[in-house]
Amino acid sequence: MLRIENLSLTIRAQREEIPVLHSVNLTVGRGESVGIVGESGSGKSMTLRSILRIEPDGSTVTGRITFDGTNVLELSGEPLRRLRSHEIAMIAQNPHAVLNPVLAVGRYLVEGMHDAQGMPTRAAKLRAGELLEQVGIDDVDRVLRSYPHQLSGGMLQRVVIAGAIAGNPKLLLADEPTTALDVTTQAEVMAILDDCRRELGMAMLFVTHDLDLAAAVCDRISVMKDGVVVEDGVPDQLRDNPRHPYTRELMASRPASIAWHGSKGATA
Amino acid sequence: MMARIFDRMGVLGCIAIGFIGIVLLAALFAPWIAPFDPTVGSVTQRYLGSSAVHLLGTDQAGRDIFSRLLWGARSSLTGPIIVVVVTAIFGTGIALIAVWWGGLVDAGLSRVLDLLFAFPNLLLAMLAIAVFGPSLTTAALALAIAYIPYTARVIRSQAMRERNLPYIRSPQLQGISGTVITMRHLMPNIAPLIITGATINFGFAMIELAALSFLGLGVQPPEADWGLMISNGQQSLLNGYPAESILAGLCIVITVASLGYVGERLGGRAAAGRKA
Amino acid sequence: MFIVRRLLALVGVLIASSFLVFAAMYAAPGSPENFLVQGRTVSPDVLAAIRQQYSLDDPFLVRYWNWLVNVLQGNFGLSLTNRQDVGELLANRLPTTFMLVAMAAILIVIFGIGLGVIAGLRDGVVDKVIILTSNLGFAIPTFFAALILMSIFSVSLGWFPVFGSGEGFLDRVWHLTLPAVALSLPSAAVVARITRTSIREERGSEHSVMAVARGVRNALVVRRHVIRNSMLPVTTIVGVHIAGLIAGSFVVEYAFTLDGIGTLLVNAVQRKDFAVVQAIAIILVAAFGVMNLLVDLLYAAIDPRVRGVRA
Numbered sequence: 123m124l125r126i127e128n129l130s131l132t133i134r135a136q137r138e139e140i141p142v143l144h145s146v147n148l149t150v151g152r153g154e155s156v157g158i159v160g161e162s163g164s165g166k167s168m169t170l171r172s173i174l175r176i177e178p179d180g181s182t183v184t185g186r187i188t189f190d191g192t193n194v195l196e197l198s199g200e201p202l203r204r205l206r207s208h209e210i211a212m213i214a215q216n217p218h219a220v221l222n223p224v225l226a227v228g229r230y231l232v233e234g235m236h237d238a239q240g241m242p243t244r245a246a247k248l249r250a251g252e253l254l255e256q257v258g259i260d261d262v263d264r265v266l267r268s269y270p271h272q273l274s275g276g277m278l279q280r281v282v283i284a285g286a287i288a289g290n291p292k293l294l295l296a297d298e299p300t301t302a303l304d305v306t307t308q309a310e311v312m313a314i315l316d317d318c319r320r321e322l323g324m325a326m327l328f329v330t331h332d333l334d335l336a337a338a339v340c341d342r343i344s345v346m347k348d349g350v351v352v353e354d355g356v357p358d359q360l361r362d363n364p365r366h367p368y369t370r371e372l373m374a375s376r377p378a379s380i381a382w383h384g385s386k387g388a389t390a
Numbered sequence: 391m392m393a394r395i396f397d398r399m400g401v402l403g404c405i406a407i408g409f410i411g412i413v414l415l416a417a418l419f420a421p422w423i424a425p426f427d428p429t430v431g432s433v434t435q436r437y438l439g440s441s442a443v444h445l446l447g448t449d450q451a452g453r454d455i456f457s458r459l460l461w462g463a464r465s466s467l468t469g470p471i472i473v474v475v476v477t478a479i480f481g482t483g484i485a486l487i488a489v490w491w492g493g494l495v496d497a498g499l500s501r502v503l504d505l506l507f508a509f510p511n512l513l514l515a516m517l518a519i520a521v522f523g524p525s526l527t528t529a530a531l532a533l534a535i536a537y538i539p540y541t542a543r544v545i546r547s548q549a550m551r552e553r554n555l556p557y558i559r560s561p562q563l564q565g566i567s568g569t570v571i572t573m574r575h576l577m578p579n580i581a582p583l584i585i586t587g588a589t590i591n592f593g594f595a596m597i598e599l600a601a602l603s604f605l606g607l608g609v610q611p612p613e614a615d616w617g618l619m620i621s622n623g624q625q626s627l628l629n630g631y632p633a634e635s636i637l638a639g640l641c642i643v644i645t646v647a648s649l650g651y652v653g654e655r656l657g658g659r660a661a662a663g664r665k666a
Numbered sequence: 667m668f669i670v671r672r673l674l675a676l677v678g679v680l681i682a683s684s685f686l687v688f689a690a691m692y693a694a695p696g697s698p699e700n701f702l703v704q705g706r707t708v709s710p711d712v713l714a715a716i717r718q719q720y721s722l723d724d725p726f727l728v729r730y731w732n733w734l735v736n737v738l739q740g741n742f743g744l745s746l747t748n749r750q751d752v753g754e755l756l757a758n759r760l761p762t763t764f765m766l767v768a769m770a771a772i773l774i775v776i777f778g779i780g781l782g783v784i785a786g787l788r789d790g791v792v793d794k795v796i797i798l799t800s801n802l803g804f805a806i807p808t809f810f811a812a813l814i815l816m817s818i819f820s821v822s823l824g825w826f827p828v829f830g831s832g833e834g835f836l837d838r839v840w841h842l843t844l845p846a847v848a849l850s851l852p853s854a855a856v857v858a859r860i861t862r863t864s865i866r867e868e869r870g871s872e873h874s875v876m877a878v879a880r881g882v883r884n885a886l887v888v889r890r891h892v893i894r895n896s897m898l899p900v901t902t903i904v905g906v907h908i909a910g911l912i913a914g915s916f917v918v919e920y921a922f923t924l925d926g927i928g929t930l931l932v933n934a935v936q937r938k939d940f941a942v943v944q945a946i947a948i949i950l951v952a953a954f955g956v957m958n959l960l961v962d963l964l965y966a967a968i969d970p971r972v973r974g975v976r977a
Contacts, residue, residue, distance in 0.1 A: 174879045179870075207881025219872035222891055224898070224970055233890075238881035269970040285880070505686065508679045508951050510913030517687060520935040520943045521694040597807045597852075601917045604809045605932050620810055624921070627817050628828070639810035647805035 123325060124150040124173070124293060128185035131168055131349075133178050142168050143349045145185070148327075150293065155319070155326045157336030159372065160346035166329045167215075169346075170295045173327075174206055189293070207238040211286035212295040213315070216302040217278035221270040227281055228266035234285045253284035257314050276307030280314060287318050294319055294326040301331070312339070333372050337361070345369050403655050406648035413645055417463040426454035428461040428614040437631050449619075449634045450626045451612075459637060461614035466596065466642070469530045469608070473595035474588045476534035481541025482584055486576070488542075489549040503539040511536040511598060519607045526599070526615075529608045533595055541587050545580055552579050589653030593646045600642055616642050672962065676955045680948070684737070687947045688730050691940040733944075742945040747937050752945045755930065762831045763926035765838055766915050769846035770853075771908045778854035778907075779900060782861020783893060786869070796858060803855030808914055812848035812921035819844060829923045842924070849918045853907035860903045864896035871895070898969050905961025909954050 131143040143165045150156045158166040171177050173187055173194060187194040189209065197205060214220050221230050228250055235246035254262045257280040270278060279299060286294060299315060300308040316339050319326050330336050336343050337357035344354040345368065353366040364370045396404055416423070425445075435452035446455040484503075488496040506514070511533060518532030519525075553576070600617025602608035609615035611622070616638040623635030717723050724732070736743065742752035785796035820828040832841035868874055874891040878884070916928030923929065927946055934942035966972045 171879075176875050176879045203881045203883065205881075206879055212876070212879050214872065214876060216872065220876045222873040222877075222895065224895060224968070225890075226970075233877070233882060234880050237883065237886055271971045505679060505682050508683050508955055509947075510910060510950065510954055512913040512916060513947060513950055516916070516931065516935050517690060517943065517947055520938060520940065521690050524936070593805070597805075600807055601809060604807075605917060605920055607932070607935060617807075617809075620807075620813065624813055627813055628821050632817065635810075635813055639807070639813070642807055642810065643802070643805045647802055650805060651801065 123152045123190060124148075124327070125188045126169070126173070126185070127188075129169065129172065129187060130184045131165075131172055131177060132182045133168075134180040134182075141349065142181075143172075146346075146349070146351055148344055148351065148354075150325050150327050152292070153323050153325050154342070155328060155340045157328045157330065157340035157343040158346055159330060159333050159336045159343055161331055163348075164346045165349040166346050167297050170212065170297050170327065170329055173295060174210060174212055175202060203238075207234075208289050209291055210293045210295060211289065211291040213279070213282050213286050213297065213299045215298045217275055217282045218270060218302075220282055221278060223270050225269075226266070227268050227270065227273065227278075230281065231266075231285050231288065235288050239289045249288065250284075253288055254281065256287075257281075257284045257318065258310075259284075274307070275303045276311055279303060279311050283311070283315055283318060287322060287324070290322060290324075292325060294324050296326060296328045298330055300335075332376075333360075334376055345372065399652065399655055403652060406651045409644055409648045410652065413463050413467065413641070416460045417467045420457075420460040420464055424454075424457035424460045426457040428453060428458040429612040437626070440633075446637060447633050449623065450631070455634055455637060458614040458619060458634075459616075459641060462616045462619055462638065462641070465526060465609050465613060465615040466600065466617070466645075469526050469599040470592045470595035472527070472530040473534045473537060473599070474592050476531065477537040477541050477591055478584050478588055480534070481538045481587070482545055482580070484538065484542045485545035485549055488546050489553055499542075503542055506535065506539045509536065511594075512601065515598070515602060516607060519602070524607045524610060526603075526609045529599055529602045530595070533598055537591050537595070541584075541591070544587060545583055548580050548583055549576060552576055586653060586656060589649055589656065593649050593653070596642065596646055596649075668966065669963065672959055676959055679955060680952055681734075683951045684734060684948050685730065687944055687951075688733060689726075691944055692726055692729070694938075694940070737945070737948065743941045745934075745939055746941050747934075747939045752941050755942065756927065756945060756949065759925060759927045759930050762838075762842075762924050763915055763919065763928060766842050766845055766849065766919065766924065766926060767908070767911045769839070769842055770850040770911050770915075773846055773850035774854045774857055774907060774911075775904060777850070778857025778904065779861050779897075781854075782858040782900070783865055783896075785858065785862040786865025786896070787888065787892075793862070796862070800855040800858040800862075804852050804859075806851055807917075808848050808852060809917045809921045811851050812845065812918055815844045815848055816922070831924045831926070845918045845922045845924060848921070849911060849914055853910065853914075857900065857904055857907060861896065861900050864899050865892060868892045868896040898965070901965055901968065902961060905957065905964065909957035909961070912950055912953055912957070 126146055126148040129143055129146040129148075130141070132139050132141045134140070146165070146169055148156070148158070148169070158169065160166045168177060172181075172183055173189075175194065175197070177183060183195055185195070189205065192201075194202075194205065221227065225233075228247070231250035231253065232243060232246045235241040235249060236243050241249070250266060251262045254265060259265055259277070259280055265273065265277065265281070273281075283299075294315075296315065300312050303311060312335070318324075326339075328336060328340055333343075337360075340357065342354060342356055343360055344351045345360070345366065346352065347368045353360070353364065353369050360369060361373065364373055399407060430453065432452040435448050436450055438448040438452075440447050446459070449455055449458070484499055488499045509517075514536040515529055515532040518535075519528055522528045599608055600615075600620070603615050603617030604621040606621070609618050611618060619638035620635045620642075623632070623638065626632070627635045722729075733743070740753055742756065744750065745752055745755060781796050781800070785793045816828060820826045826844050827841050830841055832838040869892050871891070873895075874887055877887045877891050882890075915926065916931055918924075919926040919928035920932050927949075930942065931946045933939075934946070
């Protein structure tokens with residue numbers, strides 16, 4: 123469904139060209155969950171952003187990103203907008219930055235459904251409530267009326283998830299959706315995200331620095347370092363037989379106590 | 391050295407620095423380079439055009455405009471220098487006292503600053519002039535008092551931040567005196583703020599002092615001063631002899647713009663949010 | 667609650683500053699009665715009578731108190747130079763100043779914010795030209811701009827009157843156009859710059875980018891996320907600058923010889939007419955304070971975060 127081929131990206135900062143991605147290759151099948159794991163600055167977020175064509179101004183992108191057969195890099199105008207509103211949704215790292223601080227939470231959800239997806243305002247308002255219930259929020263009315271600064275990060279991220287699944291997209295792009303949250307709510311939000319995705323049969327491209335987390339929710343994982351995919355495979359294979367030294371390093375550096383698949387533990 | 395300045399300032403910045411340099415030289419050496427006495431004219435020499443004798447012509451009193459511009463650079467610079475120096479010393483002093491003693495002293499000082507904030511700058515200056523009579527010194531000191539709150543506030547908040555950092559705290563714990571800590575550790579860290587503040591204040595002071603001279607409340611005639619020249623030349627300008635007003639005005643505009651540009655390149659802090 | 671607290675603070679500042687102004691005038695070198703007789707030689711009896719008439723022999727605090735009570739009743743006393751009622755004098759002058767400031771404020775909002783938004787949204791030449799113009803505009807003293815405008819549009823082209831404030835609304839607008847342009851120039855330049863920076867920041871903000879990523883139309887993102895949010899800091903700056911116009915108007919009024927408060931103040935300062943100076947100072951400080959208060963209230967109204975903290 124999604125196929126990234128030879129994706130390279132350079133951003134320009136103060137007249138200097140900084141290469142960020144080098145020939146990245148990646149695929150996500152229908153309903154599949156794929157993880158990108160790497161440390162910060164490895165280019166994993168930038169890969170996600172270039173799928174929706176929201177890379178920083180002045181960047182040069184080469185290669186191909188095809189979604190259901192069309193090259194995203196050649197899209198513009200209405201077709202690109204449709205891709206963003208109906209086909210692919212993104213969940214970013216910091217929900218406090220994603221929601222406009224001067225607009226109430228309800229407006230955020232209505233904006234996505236009414237202004238982007240073309241649903242009538244009244245219907246969008248009703249649906250906003252249902253969506254919030256779906257992501258496990260009890261006092262829906264209060265949350266809808268609240269402003270972003272009045273809610274916790276965990277609560278807001280649920281709102282963002284609700285907004286992302288509203289249009290029933292085929293693909294979810296999740297960019298470290300729990301990293302900015304309180305440790306106590308991380309697992310809960312992650313569970314909500316994973317449940318929603320499975321229930322609605324959406325594919326997911328999941329970016330994280332946490333190999334264990336990726337292994338828990340992903341069918342396949344690509345390991346990225348310095349803008350290059352150094353290794354990819356199914357979680358078990360990466361664990362039992364990491365080929366690239368960097369993957370081994372990642373494996374070694376994670377705390378043994380929360381090693382994946384519980385009892386098997388880390389081997390390093 | 392030159393290359394470094396160029397790198398930092400760019401083409402426009404270098405031109406700006408060049409102009410500031412020329413103005414400084416003019417102010418310093420006016421008595422030696424000015425071809426005529428700026429305050430003495432002759433009725434037979436009124437409104438002359440530019441010539442080899444009078445480079446930029448003469449004004450309505452027959453005085454040499456070029457000489458008046460050179461001498462005008464003196465009062466037009468000394469006023470703002472007084473403002474900037476007084477503001478920097480007292481602003482910094484008040485801020486450091488407030489931070490060091492804290493508590494009631496801090497609260498009391500910030501009440502006083504609030505009171506000063508309640509007066510528009512020019513109004514405060516005009517009140518002082520009403521009381522003490524019009525002169526450049528009165529105007530400059532009054533403006534300095536009006537500017538102190540801004541400087542004090544910026545430096546206070548920075549010093550407050552620095553004070554709580556470990557490197558300031560630890561010598562304090564070792565029993566070194568407050569003055570030593572202030573001089574050795576705090577000053578180097580707030581110095582850039584003081585300098586940026588000074589460049590911003592300088593531009594404001596130059597314009598506001600010129601305005602006071604224009605109103606007849608600053609530099610007094612027949613003294614040469616750019617602001618005064620603009621107002622002197624007002625009637626001539628309307629009668630079709632624009633040289634005096636326009637040239638003096640341009641001197642102010644270019645000097646202030648140059649300083650603003652250099653200051654911005656140095657500190658990056660825009661002169662925003664100031665009452666005019 | 668917030669409003670009440672701010673109003674009380676404003677009253678406090680007004681009382682303190684009125685005391686400051688009164689004390690400064692009291693401490694001024696030279697005695698007022700000498701000023702009143704203006705150099706004529708008069709007998710000590712006449713001097714005593716004058717001191718009696720103006721209550722100059724009362725203790726300082728008593729005089730301050732009497733003055734303050736009178737001011738609160740709208741009685742600002744008599745001008746020392748021409749014996750006119752100061753309140754009346756001010757009432758005649760206020761409309762011109764008010765209108766000048768209002769027109770300049772409108773110009774600042776339209777041109778300052780307008781050009782700033784354009785520069786912020788466009789890249790390249792338009793942006794550079796606006797930046798350069800605003801850099802220069804900021805450095806032009808209002809009275810210099812006044813002279814230039816006057817010589818071009820009044821003297822050479824004859825489009826606008828050279829001096830005076832005009833009669834009736836439209837005539838007034840016509841008379842005050844050039845002064846208002848001159849007065850608004852530096853502030854409009856600063857506002858344009860701040861607006862541009864603010865727009866640029868909001869363009870790169872995560873909520874704007876994510877709105878685009880969600881498929882919201884560009885025009886709507888610009889309106890709802892970029893422009894709307896960038897106006898938060900701009901509001902404060904615009905407010906501060908409009909409050910600052912109150913003082914800036916002195917100079918422009920004087921340059922165009924308009925019969926506003928500013929010219930009155932300048933003349934009063936030149937002639938040491940303390941009754942007038944005091945009255946104008948108090949009124950201006952009050953106007954300045956009220957303006958700044960309004961800005962804060964407006965800010966609280968448009969930014970829910972501020973509202974939340976203070977509610």
